Amino acid sequence: MTEPSSFCTMCTHTCYFEFIGLAYSLSIHHPGAKFYCMLDTKTKEELDNLTLKPNLDIKIVLGLDKYTGLNRQKMEQMNIIKEFWNNKADIMSYALQYEKDTIFLDSDVFIVNPINCIDYSKELGLSPHYIRKSNTDEVGYYNGGCVWTKNKDMPLCWKKHTVKSRYVDQASLEDVAIDYKDSMFEFGEELNYMPWRILLANNQEEAIKKININNNVINIGNKPLVFLHTHFDDQRFVQINNIFINALRKLKRYKELLIIDRIINKNWIIKIPKQPQQGIWRHANDSFRELAMLYKKNNNDVNIELIDSGHCMLGNHILLYDRPTQEWFNQDLANSSLILLGNGDINKEGQILKQNNLNVKPWIFWPRRPFIIEKFLEANKIKHYNERTIESLFIGNIENNVQNQYRNSDYNWENVLHVYHCTQGTQHKFSQEEYLQQLANAKYGLCLRGYGSKCHREVELMGLGTVPIITESVCIDSYMDPPQENIHYIRCNNPENLKTILSNISQEKWESMSNNCYNWYQKNVHSKNSFKNFLNNIFYK
Numbered sequence: 001m002t003e004p005s006s007f008c009t010m011c012t013h014t015c016y017f018e019f020i021g022l023a024y025s026l027s028i029h030h031p032g033a034k035f036y037c038m039l040d041t042k043t044k045e046e047l048d049n050l051t052l053k054p055n056l057d058i059k060i061v062l063g064l065d066k067y068t069g070l071n072r073q074k075m076e077q078m079n080i081i082k083e084f085w086n087n088k089a090d091i092m093s094y095a096l097q098y099e100k101d102t103i104f105l106d107s108d109v110f111i112v113n114p115i116n117c118i119d120y121s122k123e124l125g126l127s128p129h130y131i132r133k134s135n136t137d138e139v140g141y142y143n144g145g146c147v148w149t150k151n152k153d154m155p156l157c158w159k160k161h162t163v164k165s166r167y168v169d170q171a172s173l174e175d176v177a178i179d180y181k182d183s184m185f186e187f188g189e190e191l192n193y194m195p196w197r198i199l200l201a202n203n204q205e206e207a208i209k210k211i212n213i214n215n216n217v218i219n220i221g222n223k224p225l226v227f228l229h230t231h232f233d234d235q236r237f238v239q240i241n242n243i244f245i246n247a248l249r250k251l252k253r254y255k256e257l258l259i260i261d262r263i264i265n266k267n268w269i270i271k272i273p274k275q276p277q278q279g280i281w282r283h284a285n286d287s288f289r290e291l292a293m294l295y296k297k298n299n300n301d302v303n304i305e306l307i308d309s310g311h312c313m314l315g316n317h318i319l320l321y322d323r324p325t326q327e328w329f330n331q332d333l334a335n336s337s338l339i340l341l342g343n344g345d346i347n348k349e350g351q352i353l354k355q356n357n358l359n360v361k362p363w364i365f366w367p368r369r370p371f372i373i374e375k376f377l378e379a380n381k382i383k384h385y386n387e388r389t390i391e392s393l394f395i396g397n398i399e400n401n402v403q404n405q406y407r408n409s410d411y412n413w414e415n416v417l418h419v420y421h422c423t424q425g426t427q428h429k430f431s432q433e434e435y436l437q438q439l440a441n442a443k444y445g446l447c448l449r450g451y452g453s454k455c456h457r458e459v460e461l462m463g464l465g466t467v468p469i470i471t472e473s474v475c476i477d478s479y480m481d482p483p484q485e486n487i488h489y490i491r492c493n494n495p496e497n498l499k500t501i502l503s504n505i506s507q508e509k510w511e512s513m514s515n516n517c518y519n520w521y522q523k524n525v526h527s528k529n530s531f532k533n534f535l536n537n538i539f540y541k
Contacts, residue, residue: 003116004148006034006099008091011107012064013042014071018231019107020046020054021263025227027054028255028539029114034099038091040064051268051299052535061094063087082162085169088144089155089162096152106145109192110263111227112218112248112256117187123151124184126173127192131200140170142177145229146192154180190223195230195237211243218247232263252359254318254338255539261315267303268535270295270320271313274306280327281310287456288312288322288342291370294527302531314340318538320363324452326352333358338538342366343452346478362478364524364534368456372432373463374527376440382465382518383440385507390442392469392502393419395435396450396457397428413446416495440464443510444490444502449473459525462488462517467510469498480537481524488516 007026011019019037026033035056039047044060047053067075067084075081088104095102103115103125118125125148129136149155158169158176165172177184189197189210201207210221218225228244230237248256262268270292275285283289289312295302307313311332312320319336321328324343333339333353340363341350353360367373394417414420419438421429430438439445445461446469453475461468468489470476476483483489490505490513492498505513524530 002118002120003030003114004101004103004118006036006095006102008036008038008095008102008104009107009109010038010064010087010091011043012040012067012070013046014069015107016043016046017233017263017266019043020050021232021259022105022107022109022111023047023054023056023058024259024262024539025109025111025256027056028259029111031055031540032057034059034095036091036095036102037061038063038087038094040068042068049300051301051532052539055540059095059098061091063090082165082168085144086159086162088147088169089158092147092149092155093152096149096155101148101150103148104146105227106229108231109145109227109229110232110256110260112253113224113226115191115226117191117226118148119185120150122183122185124149124154124176124180125187126177126184127187129194129200130189130197132202135196135200139167140165140172140174142170142173143192143194143229144168144170144173146187147173151180188223190220191226192229193220193225193227195240198240199236208243211247213247213250216251218244218251232260249317249337252337254359257317257337258315258538261317265303265315267301268299268531269303269305269315271305271307271309271315273310273312274308277310286369288320288366291366291525291527291530294370294374295531298527299531324450324454325349329353341478343454344478345453345475348453348475350478362480362482364480364530365454365459366456366525367460367463369432370525370527373436373460376433376436377463377526380440382514385443385510385514388441388443388466390438391418392444392446392498393417393421393438393442394446394448395419395421395430395438396448397423411495413448413495416498417446418442436460436464439466442466443514444469447471447474447476454478458483458489459521463521463525465514465518467513467517479524480541481520481533483517483520486513488513488520 009022033056036059038061041062075084092102092104126142127146128141129143157179158172161172161175162169198204198207212219230241232241272289272292275283292304296304309332312322314320317337319333319339321339322342326349339353339358339360341360342363342365346362350360394413423429439461445466447455447458448471458468470489470491472493485491490501492501522529523533
């Protein structure tokens with residue numbers, strides 16, 4: 001028994017959001033799998049416009065435009081429902097032209113574990129409904145949303161029997177099963193789990209008891225659940241769907257939970273706390289929260305929702321920690337399936353969370369004013385070595401005792417830097433635009449720790465192609481995609497060593513580091529690219 005060599009489905013725009021959920025869930029459990037899709041043009045456009053493309057080898061057949069905008073009721077009225085469902089067999093036939101076998105899955109299937117139960121000694125695999133006989137007498141013993149075969153003739157057999165089927169494409173599978181009775185197997189209850197298994201069970205209480213968590217997996221009976229077959233947006237199934245959602249939450253299965261959020265909302269949802277709030281929860285809505293607004297502007301499938309909580313969220317289960325220290329740790333973190341740590345160090349603040357059995361990973365960081373720096377980058381090209389008139393600089397401010405500790409030390413950085421401005425209080429020497437112009441005109445920029453162990457300055461420098469000089473207390477390692485020493489930045493803990501370090505960096509080396517910095521920023525921070533990279537790290541790293 002093993003995995004199928006290919007997967008296939010069909011979908012029109014009416015259910016495109018479920019199809020995208022299938023594609024994402026398939027991609028995290030069968031990365032790189034061949035996926036044959038019979039679609040209409042509008043669904044293909046939705047797929048093409050995704051910020052993050054599923055990690056699949058997708059083969060598209062445009063064959064469903066005739067049915068765009070038609071629901072089941074309308075197709076039944078037009079007497080084309082069997083014709084429509086026959087496209088299941090057609091996409092299987094298409095896949096079997098190129099693959100040794102294929103499994104058809106309805107577009108509302110949601111995968112939670114790899115499908116690795118194919119019996120290759122057989123030619124056909126079918127999925128019983130596992131519901132009351134009185135219901136299977138009506139709709140068929142087997143479900144049409146999960147069919148495996150390695151026989152090229154099987155899809156044609158399915159279509160032949162559907163002509164006289166009592167119930168569209170499903171009851172006809174009983175006749176297909178008879179034709180293949182000597183070479184078929186049945187999928188177990190752990191596959192293709194539908195809410196009907198409970199709603200149409202002989203004993204609903206016993207059916208619910210079969211759902212359990214054991215050995216850190218959701219089980220149906222004593223076997224790990226492989227995939228659900230449900231409409232997450234259907235009010236009839238909310239209570240049953242929530243059984244599985246709550247189990248996934250208990251297991252901190254944040255990838256699956258994030259995909260379910262996307263199915264329900266039809267977009268990625270970034271939740272931002274409403275302002276103004278009081279005390280430590282007050283925020284100027286700059287930094288990441290401004291970057292999130294740019295994500296919405298530059299990505300077709302991102303929406304912003306304002307919430308009453310104090311923390312940012314991606315969907316309902318991933319907490320985006322954008323605060324500088326652990327002062328803002330609260331119960332919201334314990335309730336999350338994943339915490340992405342922005343400002344802060346995964347080996348310090350992150351370790352505190354891990355000691356409390358919380359799931360935490362490093363995140364990205366961002367400029368103070370993402371909107372302004374992106375506008376600046378659009379209007380100004382990155383300067384080359386000889387165009388920069390400032391060798392090295394530091395521009396910063398001391399607004400609190402913590403910043404004073406790190407920026408007003410015994411080290412006299414002002415004696416070794418070409419430009420040094422460190423002001424006291426909330427009044428800054430430069431506007432944001434003037435500040436960026438100064439950074440863009442420098443070859444190197446000194447980074448001193450601020451209130452948190454990261455500072456906006458590091459990413460601002462890299463965004464402008466200015467090579468950061470990282471000092472001892474600055475956290476540069478706690479990133480999803482950490483910058484690398486001597487590739488993106490140099491390290492200097494004592495001003496006495498700076499002149500020697502810089503004198504050993506050639507123009508060619510500096511140009512390479514400057515380009516690396518700019519490219520790192522474009523990939524990891526700029527709103528046109530970083531949300532894609534952000535999701536890619538969540539799902540595939």
